[in-house]
Amino acid sequence: MIRSEILKEIAPILRDQLVVCNIGIPSQELHAIDDQPTNFYMLGTMGLASSIGLGLALSQPKPVIVIDGDGSILTNMGTLPTIANNVADNYILMIIDNGSYGSTGDQPTYTGKRTSLAKVAEACGCENVVECQDVDTGEVLQKALDSGKMHIIVVKCDSGNAKMPVITMDPVVIRHRFMEAVKA
């Protein structure tokens, strides 16, 4: 499965949750599949989805799901020790690991080679690190939500993008409606 197929499958689980979605094609795919005010789309700033989500989870009680990518985690690797040492049980970091920089033309990342993000997360001190296959994403995500414990999920899947339109919504509108959804 490629990322957009996974997002389509888990959309019913994501719909009622606060979601912080990674820059580029992941946000475009989520926006096209199931746009919700509870989705925060990153239009720039590669690497910071996990950090934005952690700040959000530590500041309010609702569950927060971050949809991140292997390339973005690699660019902000320092996020994993921060996550491990500041446990927020309403925080789920879901790394869609397709071993490639999807938004820039599917150039390979090191996670498709020798680097295991699950092992890195564990070495950083993260608990409840689960690596799963694309087809099991929904089940693993639902289980993590039900557990009420912080989780790091590494979803191994195929490289590839769906052709979706660019998000033209103004960033202040995205942010404002998201903040209203957080408060609701």
Place this chain on the structure above:
Amino acid sequence: MDIDKKICDDLIANDVSFVTTVPCKQLAGVIEHIETREEIFHIPSNKEDEGMGLCAGAWMGGKRPAIIMQNTALGVTINTLATLTQFYRMPLPMIISYRGELREPVACQVEMAVHTKALLAQLHIPTYHFHWQKDVEEFDNILKYTFMCNKPVAILTDANFWGGYGDQ
């Protein structure tokens, strides 16, 4: 005047309750103070752009954030300031140790100091420079201004403000 305490008191009085830090020798006292105040959740970050991401999330979660960092890190935060903090119009007080200014003992620090104000000006970030201890009196107003206009605002605090480097 205890400037570390004054900075913490002003943060708390302005309802700033989420502070991320990347340390600097000059900022050690204020970071230590923040750690002792239960009104503030202190989360150290590994890099300043990561810290700005944490602050963006905290603000959307209903908390007023601040970042404490060194000016030498300004370069690694330019993209984040432009495409996250400014693009989504978010407030962020940046309490910055202004290394490489008067009374600086390390020559390399000057290399970023000469670019600091130019970079902030290029980004149109309102910038205040604390050189004398009495300048801290403005801090309360700067915080109010930051959360009024929803912008990143820089407070550069140099070695003279912190009282020099002691025996270095």
